[in-house]
Amino acid sequence: MSETRTITVELNxxxxxxTIPTRLLLADFLRHEIDLTGTxxxxxxxVCGACTVLVNGTSARSCLMFAVQADGQNITTIEGLAEVNGxxxxxxxxxxxxHALQCGFCTPGILMTLTEHLRDxxxxxxxxxxxxxxxxxxxxxxxxxxxxxxLEAARCMREQGGLK
Amino acid sequence: MSEVFFGASVLRKEDEALLRGKGKFxxxxxxxxxxxxxxxxxxVAHAKIRxxxxxxxxxxxxxHAVITHEDLPEPMRSRHLPLYVPNPHMKQxxxxxVLVKEETVFVGETLAIVVADSRYxxxxxxxxxxxxxxxxxxxxxxxxAIVVNSPxxxxxxxxxxxxxxxxxxGDTDAAFLKAAHVFSESFxxxxxxxxFMECRGVVAQWDDAxxxxxxxxxxxxxxxxxxxxxxxxxxxxxxxxxxxNDVGGGFGPKGSFYVEYAATAAASMIxxxxxxxxxxxxxxxxxxxxxxxxxxxxxVAVDDSGKLLGLRGRLVxxxxxxxxxxxxxxxxxxxxxxxxxxxxxxxxxLIVAMTNKxxxxxxxxxxxxxxxxxxxRMMDRIARELQIDRAEVRRRxxxxxxxxxxxxxxTFRDGKPAIYDSGDYPKSQQIALDYFDYAGFEERxxxxxxxxxxIGIGISNxxxxxxxxxxxxxTIRISTSGKIVxxxxxxxxxxxxxxxxxxxxxDHLGVxxxxxxxxxxxxxxxxxxxxxxxxxxxxxxxxxxxxxxxEVANKVKKLASxxxxxxxxxxxxKDGGVEVLGVPEMRKSLRELAHISSGMYGFSMKGDRDPGxxxxxxxxxxxxxxxxxxxxxxxxxxxxTGHVKVTRVLVNHDCGRVINPMIVEGQxxxxxxxxxxxxxxxxxxxxxxxxxxTTSFAEYLIPMATDMPKVDVIHxxxxxxxxxxxxxxxxEGGTIAVIAAIVSAIENAxxxxxxxxxxxxxxxxxxxxxxxxxxxxxxxxxRYKTHG
Numbered sequence: 025m026s027e028t029r030t031i032t033v034e035l036n037x038x039x040x041x042x043t044i045p046t047r048l049l050l051a052d053f054l055r056h057e058i059d060l061t062g063t064x065x066x067x068x069x070x071v072c073g074a075c076t077v078l079v080n081g082t083s084a085r086s087c088l089m090f091a092v093q094a095d096g097q098n099i100t101t102i103e104g105l106a107e108v109n110g111x112x113x114x115x116x117x118x119x120x121x122x123h124a125l126q127c128g129f130c131t132p133g134i135l136m137t138l139t140e141h142l143r144d145x146x147x148x149x150x151x152x153x154x155x156x157x158x159x160x161x162x163x164x165x166x167x168x169x170x171x172x173x174x175l176e177a178a179r180c181m182r183e184q185g186g187l188k
Numbered sequence: 189m190s191e192v193f194f195g196a197s198v199l200r201k202e203d204e205a206l207l208r209g210k211g212k213f214x215x216x217x218x219x220x221x222x223x224x225x226x227x228x229x230x231x232v233a234h235a236k237i238r239x240x241x242x243x244x245x246x247x248x249x250x251x252h253a254v255i256t257h258e259d260l261p262e263p264m265r266s267r268h269l270p271l272y273v274p275n276p277h278m279k280q281x282x283x284x285x286v287l288v289k290e291e292t293v294f295v296g297e298t299l300a301i302v303v304a305d306s307r308y309x310x311x312x313x314x315x316x317x318x319x320x321x322x323x324x325x326x327x328x329x330x331x332x333a334i335v336v337n338s339p340x341x342x343x344x345x346x347x348x349x350x351x352x353x354x355x356x357x358g359d360t361d362a363a364f365l366k367a368a369h370v371f372s373e374s375f376x377x378x379x380x381x382x383x384f385m386e387c388r389g390v391v392a393q394w395d396d397a398x399x400x401x402x403x404x405x406x407x408x409x410x411x412x413x414x415x416x417x418x419x420x421x422x423x424x425x426x427x428x429x430x431x432x433n434d435v436g437g438g439f440g441p442k443g444s445f446y447v448e449y450a451a452t453a454a455a456s457m458i459x460x461x462x463x464x465x466x467x468x469x470x471x472x473x474x475x476x477x478x479x480x481x482x483x484x485x486x487x488v489a490v491d492d493s494g495k496l497l498g499l500r501g502r503l504v505x506x507x508x509x510x511x512x513x514x515x516x517x518x519x520x521x522x523x524x525x526x527x528x529x530x531x532x533x534x535x536x537x538l539i540v541a542m543t544n545k546x547x548x549x550x551x552x553x554x555x556x557x558x559x560x561x562x563x564x565r566m567m568d569r570i571a572r573e574l575q576i577d578r579a580e581v582r583r584r585x586x587x588x589x590x591x592x593x594x595x596x597x598x599t600f601r602d603g604k605p606a607i608y609d610s611g612d613y614p615k616s617q618q619i620a621l622d623y624f625d626y627a628g629f630e631e632r633x634x635x636x637x638x639x640x641x642x643i644g645i646g647i648s649n650x651x652x653x654x655x656x657x658x659x660x661x662x663t664i665r666i667s668t669s670g671k672i673v674x675x676x677x678x679x680x681x682x683x684x685x686x687x688x689x690x691x692x693x694x695d696h697l698g699v700x701x702x703x704x705x706x707x708x709x710x711x712x713x714x715x716x717x718x719x720x721x722x723x724x725x726x727x728x729x730x731x732x733x734x735x736x737x738x739e740v741a742n743k744v745k746k747l748a749s750x751x752x753x754x755x756x757x758x759x760x761x762k763d764g765g766v767e768v769l770g771v772p773e774m775r776k777s778l779r780e781l782a783h784i785s786s787g788m789y790g791f792s793m794k795g796d797r798d799p800g801x802x803x804x805x806x807x808x809x810x811x812x813x814x815x816x817x818x819x820x821x822x823x824x825x826x827x828x829t830g831h832v833k834v835t836r837v838l839v840n841h842d843c844g845r846v847i848n849p850m851i852v853e854g855q856x857x858x859x860x861x862x863x864x865x866x867x868x869x870x871x872x873x874x875x876x877x878x879x880x881x882t883t884s885f886a887e888y889l890i891p892m893a894t895d896m897p898k899v900d901v902i903h904x905x906x907x908x909x910x911x912x913x914x915x916x917x918x919x920e921g922g923t924i925a926v927i928a929a930i931v932s933a934i935e936n937a938x939x940x941x942x943x944x945x946x947x948x949x950x951x952x953x954x955x956x957x958x959x960x961x962x963x964x965x966x967x968x969x970x971r972y973k974t975h976g
Contacts, residue, residue, distance in 0.1 A: 047308065061216035062209015064436070066385045067469040071885035074385055102209035112207060120203040123854045127682030128206030129213065129385040129436030157893035161885065163385055163437050164682045165854060166861035166922075167893040 031095035035060070036104030046092050050084075051075045053091035054101060062102040062132050066161070073160035076133035077101050083140045102132040105139060114184070115139055115177040124173035126164035134160045138174050148178050193691040193701045194913075197850035201686045201702065205434075212433035214389040214406040219462040222391070223252055225452055226310035226465075228300035228317045229475065230292040233326035233544040233878025234341070237290055240300060241318035250305040251313045252459055257287040260454050263422055269445060270419045272412070273514035277353045282342050282510050282542070286420070286450045291324075291343055293509035294546050295880055296474030301451040303463055326878035330506035330541035331483055341509060341542040350507055350540040351515055355522045357597030358533030363498025367489030371569050374485045376947045377558045380870035381478035382551050383890050384681070386436020387467035388446065388476060392453040396460055400427050401453055407432045408443035409719015410709045411677045416445040417453065425715070432709030438681035439862070440550040441477040443721040444512055448475070473883040477549030478872055481506040482521060482558050488566045494574045494581045498533035499525070499566070505540045508547040515540060517548060517555045520601045520653070524559030524924075528613035528649045528816060529567075529585040534597070544878040552862050553923040554722065560650040561948060564928035568646075568935065569944075578647055578932070579621055586613045602656050604811040610906045611816045611842055617649060619902060620818040620840040629822075642825045643835070644937025648929035650819075653812040654843070654917025655727025655910075662732035663714050664693060664740050665802035668786055670764060670779030672697060672704045674736075677717010678729040679709035683855065683919060685725060688847045689733045692913065696737035697744075697778075698761030716806065723815070723917025726847060731807035731911045739803035747785055748776045750795065813908040815843045815916040819860075821929040822897075825937045827959040830952025832868055832934055834897040837926060842904040844916035852918045853901045859922020860899050865891045866923070867930040868949050 032041040035058060042057050054060045054077070066074035068087050075086040078100040105113045112120065115138055125131045134157065141148065141156050148156075153174045157167060205211055228240075242254040257265065268283040288299050300317055304310035325339035332338055333348035341348050364370060391404040401423070405413055410430035417428045435442065452465045467476070486501035505518035515538075522536050571581040587594050589612040596606040621627070629645045636643040663675040674689055685708050690701040697704070707713050718728070745756040748766040752759075752774055759766050767775035778801070785801050787793050822836040839856050846852050869889040873881040882888040907914030927948050934955070935945045941959045 045308070055215070056218075059218070060209070061213070062211070064213070064386070065215070066387075066436075067885050069469060069884055069886070072385060102207075106208060112204075116207040119207055120199055123200065123850050125203060125206055126684070126854060126858060127385070127435060127437045128202065128211055129434075131206055132209055135207070154893040154896075161385065161890060161892065163383055163439070163862070163890060164858045166857040166859075166891075166899060167896050168857050168899055169854060171893065 029092050031092055033094045034098040036100060044091055046090065048091045049087055050089040050091045050094050051086035054086060060101055060103050064129050064132050066130065071161065072130070073133040073137065074130050076136045076160065078136055078140055081140065083137055102135055105135060114180045115142065118173040118177040118180065122169045122173040122176060124165065124169040130160060130162045134162065134170060142174070142178050142181060146178060146182055148175065150175060191695050193694045194847055195845070196691070197848055198687065198691060198701060200684050201690060202684060213386055213436055214391060214404050215466045217391045217404045217464070219391065219393060222462040222464055223303050223305065223459065224307040224310050225455055225463050226302050226307065226314040227298050227448065227471070228302065228314045228319065229471070230288070230295055230297040230299055232292070232321055232323060233295050234324040235292055235321035236324065237288060237292060237299065238320040238322055244316040245302060245313040248309065248313045248316060250309040252303045253455065254300055254302050254313065254317060255287070255451070255455055255458065256300045257285065257289045259458065260286055261457055264420045264450060264454060267420055269447060269512070270416060271511065271514065273516055275351070275515045277351045277515060278511065280345055280350060282345070283512065284447050284510050286447050286454065293342060294544050295878060296471065296546060298447050298451060298475070301455055303455045303459060307466065326544040328543055328545070328874055328876060328878050330481060330504050330543055333541040333543055334504065334539055341544050345542065348542045350511055350542055351538070353538045354535065355538055355598065356535040358498065360498045360500045360533040360535040363533040364489045364500070367497050368492045369573060370487055370489050371566070371573060372487040373565065373569060373946050375562055375565065377482045377561055378871055378948060379479035379551055379557065379866055380872055381476060382439035382441045384437025384439055384442065387469060387472045388442065388448070389466040390449045390452050391462060391464045392456040393462040394453065394456040394460070400429070403430045403453060405430055405432055405449060406435050406442060407679060407709070408438040408681060408721050409677070409679050409717065410711050411717035412443070412719055413445055413449065414711045420450055428711070430711045432679050435679070435681040439552045440554060440721060442681065443719060444477055444549050469885070470883050473888065474880050475546060477512065477547050479517065479551040480545070480548055480872060482518070484562050486562055486566070488570065490570050494570045494576050494584055496529060496531050496585050499531055500535040502537040502539065505538070506543050506545065506548065507540050508543055508545045510547040512547050513549055516601055517550050521555030521558040523598045523600050523606055524556040525563050526596050527560060527563045528587055528651050529563065530587055545874060552859065553920045556650065556652055556920065556924045557863065557866065557927050560648060560925050561928045564648045564932065565946060568932050579617065579626060582617060582647065582649060583614060588614065600653050600812055602653065602812045606653065607811060608651060608814040609908050609910050611651070611814060612906060613649060613816060616816060616840050616842060616904060617647070617818045619904065620820050620838055623902060624820040624838045626820065642827060642937040644823050644825065644933040644935065646821045646929040646932025646936055648819045648925040648932060650817050650925035652723065652815045652917070652921055652924055654723035654815045655809055655813040656722040656724045657809050658718065659806045659808040660718055660725065660728035660732055661714055661716055661804060661806040662729055662736045663802060663804040664733065664736045665800065666740065666778050666782045668779065668782045670777060670782060672699060674704060674706045674733055675713040676706070676708055676729045676732070677714055677719065678725045679719045681720065683720060683725065684848070684851045685729070688726065688851060689729060691847055692730055692733045693737045696741045699764050703764065723919040726915045727809060727813055727911050727917060728807050730847065730913055730915055732805040734913050735805035735807060736803040739805065740801055743801050743803065744778065744781055747781050747797065751776060807911065809910060811910065813844065813910050813916040815918065815921055817841045817921050817925050819925040819929040821926065821933045823930060823933040823937055825934055825955060827955065830955035832950070832955070834864055834930060836897050838900045839922060840902040840904055841918070841921050842906050843918040843921060844908040845905055845914040846903050847915065849903055852903060855918050856901045856922035857899045859920060860926050861891045861896055863923040863926035864895060864930065866948055867927040869951065871949055
């Protein structure tokens with residue numbers, strides 16, 4: 025139980041090396057070891073999706089993954105979504121403009137899920153986004169504004185000719 | 189003052205931080221030397237605790253303490269949590285002690301708190317604490333609980349009845365005697381739990397040097413927490429500060445003060461270090477309060493035309509093991525049943541029963557969905573029996589606009605007579621039906637049936653008591669930097685107070701809403717507060733912000749008029765300053781005025797000026813304001829699988845004047861989602877021993893993106909005469925009537941099977957069982973032809 029291991033992760037473009045208990049979850053590593061508290065823990069059993077991050081560009085539940093599994097991997101969290109110049113990403117901006125968040129607790133996971141999907145699927149339709157979002161629970165919004173923001177973000181990114 | 193921001197769909201001030209992952213939720217708080225707590229919880233629904241064996245837990249490296257009831261500091265140890273909503277009709281009151289002393293009364297109850305270096309170790313250690321139980325019989329079903337000689341949910345209780353109260357007006361017996369028709373129905377209604385995405389949590393820091401307790405909490409009202417600590421520990425006002433920053437949803441149950449918070453504070457007092465407790469989802473399913481079950485046995489009396497003459501029956505409410513919310517929840521249900529209809533006589537025997545389940549709390553809607561469900565199902569029943577269209581039977585019974593204000597004849601939950609202040613219910617329904625093309629539905633149904641699809645439409649109307657008192661306050665202060673801050677005890681959980689309260693103030697103070705900071709949920713910023721629940725903040729805090737803004741604006745004008753030597757009436761607040769109308773070069777900035785109003789060190793104050801540009805207002809509503817809505821829903825039912833697809837929902841919502849249409853729409857659509865969960869799949873199940881069977885999101889389903897239809901929202905604005913900004917509450921209006929509308933639509937889709945629905949939720953299993961006997965199709969076909 026007290027076994028530790030030293031890991032190095034590439035996190036939002038920066039390298040971090042830490043010695044951590046082997047049973048530490050990736051979510052807890054991000055939040056409490058690196059102090060990147062933007063990733064939220066909603067259910068700790070992999071259903072709600074609030075803790076979703078990108079591991080080597082692929083979405084993953086950070087509550088179902090040990091931090092040691094991330095050794096040598098490239099992780100992106102909500103703190104890494106903004107543009108290089110610091111402005112909100114197109115998706116973040118669309119969430120703001122369409123009131124796609126209320127309490128904001130599920131938002132990090134939803135942004136990560138959509139960021140991955142819109143990168144690979146630039147022309148999504150509504151059914152596709154709704155199906156995608158079944159992996160993320162939101163109790164506040166009823167999802168309508170989230171779906172709208174996702175579709176609008178895709179449209180904006182197509183117009184801008186690519187996505188960040 | 190011209191209204192620039194009030195009424196505009198301006199974007200939220202809250203978003204920037206949340207979208208960047210820079211929100212400040214309770215689990216984001218980190219303090220030097222902070223320890224972590226986990227709870228040992230009861231694994232049985234009812235038992236005496238003989239003894240604990242803590243040794244193995246204490247032996248685990250990294251464990252600092254295992255605290256049980258006997259270890260708690262006095263006076264907390266000898267007290268129970270205070271009851272803040274007593275009701276003279278309660279014949280017995282059971283409130284929990286901070287940790288169980290000798291008798292545990294529900295699965296998940298807090299027996300001991302374990303404190304360790306990390307949450308991981310604390311959880312390991314909690315599992316090592318051995319509890320010796322002496323089992324007692326568990327009371328699970330509230331209907332069985334009230335039978336004579338039932339086992340007792342609390343060993344020291346006389347029986348399991350907390351209250352038995354007749355709620356009534358008019359002459360029901362006479363109404364039933366002269367009735368042309370009487371219909372009876374038994375309803376079972378279940379309303380799950382809140383299931384906010386952020387579980388509960390606190391960080392408590394007791395400072396021995398200053399004898400002060402500071403607490404960060406995920407709550408709906410930090411002042412309530414402070415009040416509870418003062419009562420539990422005999423603190424004075426200055427000894428407790430509770431801060432609530434961002435909150436990941438509340439929906440009612442985060443408004444309660446829980447024993448876990450007091451135990452975490454006690455652990456900090458005992459150990460002299462900050463202690464954090466973050467609830468996990470299993471605890472959330474067992475120990476966070478829930479709304480749960482009501483059983484209504486009802487009869488309705490109507491005349492030949494389907495007009496209501498009387499309603500009577502019995503309501504049995506499952507209160508759970510303690511009475512934290514008194515009679516609030518069933519009382520709201522019992523008084524919300526009348527809705528927008530003229531009901532001449534009503535008699536309800538309300539029985540509130542104790543069971544060995546976690547305590548009941550209001551959840552978004554707070555009993556109103558159940559009251560609405562009873563009346564709306566009865567309306568459909570009357571329509572079906574008398575072969576009147578469902579919209580028409582409602583039309584015949586509506587309270588008319590010229591009857592406003594309308595005295596229902598009951599005492600509402602606010603302690604005042606239920607007097608509807610305003611609203612146009614017939615018009616509300618007509619607008620909704622026209623928008624939805626209700627008249628064209630039968631054509632749509634025929635087309636669907638030709639394709640073997642069963643679709644249905646449902647209507648439901650609700651009146652919602654909102655804006656409940658006693659007050660909420662706001663202090664508005666212009667700093668010497670010229671910055672404007674609003675301080676309030678209202679404590680949001682996603683409702684956008686930062687934005688809407690700033691919108692109200694901005695118009696009076698001549699700045700953008702972006703220039704006003706709103707500080708919520710910090711007990712050090714304003715002495716009194718109630719919090720955000722019961723759709724009350726726009727009415728209470730909003731009115732206070734309005735009144736305090738006017739006072740501050742007047743102070744600004746008065747000071748500027750002295751300096752500029754003009755009449756205050758010739759001044760206007762604009763762009764962060766005040767200037768003479770039409771002479772913009774005659775101007776003083778707010779920053780300059782704030783400095784002047786603060787005085788010069790050692791110099792006498794000029795004139796009769798008070799120091800500072802600030803004002804505080806506590807708006808105290810004389811009674812609730814009554815919002816209303818008409819919901820229309822369309823569904824498609826798959827009779828093979830029992831699956832219900834809600835295909836469309838329309839909400840015509842009237843919450844008086846709308847501060848921000850975008851935000852109100854967000855509240856309504858989100859509320860509809862909650863109601864869809866209640867209508868179709870949210871169900872907390874217990875076995876016969878009181879063991880909860882739904883303790884994860886795999887077993888308890890909340891709506892997903894694919895469960896949601898397109899929701900249209902129409903804002904109808906009938907200003908309330910009861911507050912200076914004409915608003916009513918909006919937070920729960922999406923949920924209340926949608927459940928009845930969906931169940932009505934399912935029943936309507938299943939007309940060929942002659943199905944009657946009187947439960948919520950309506951599950952796939954129920955639908956398959958009800959439609960399996962296809963021969964009923966033939967028997968019902970005659971009815972189908974005449975039923976609209």
